[in-house]
Amino acid sequence: MSKVALRALAVIAGSGIMSAQAADLPYGRAPYTVNQPLNAYSWAGPYLGGNLGYAWGSVDRNPTSPSGLEGGLQGGYNWQSGPLVFGVEGDIQISGADDTFAPWKFSNPWFGTVRGRVGYAFSNILFYGTGGLAFGETRGETYGLSESHTTAGWTAGVGAEFGIAPNWSAKVEYLYVDLSDERFSITGASNGYQFGVLRAGVNYHF
16 A cells, blocks of 8 residues: 555544544533523523612501612522523512601511512513512501501512523512501501512522
């Protein structure tokens, strides 16, 4: 066999070995869910975060309109099928919402929610609706007397969440919260608190 033929065989053999080795090299890819296209942004899984916002509302059968800053923590879990995202979320908030209309003062020291979420994702942008259970404390004061009740109610709202990094997202959200009436001895009436909340937050996705 000629030297030229031997050299040609050597080149072909070497190329085959290099191709086989290259096929074994690992290639990275973005996480994806079972029904999610490869390399698409995934909303599935657990998350935990914080938020800060403003609450404003009114008290049934009382002239006060408590409002103020609020902030707290939220956590939840998402399931995703294509662009559809389903989830559950809970949050607990400390609230500075109060108002005085002499001789009455009403405040809402804290509240929380447990909600379902249904949304539609455009890759790393998620628009959603949410609703469920609300609970919290309403406090009335007059002439040095104070009375508090922990009550339950309902909430509903809408929001948008934006994936800003592989494990981080930012969101804006509006909720309407209705804490049901409780009988207050100091007012002689049943008083509840209905309010809106506009807030922004961040989440870390595990």
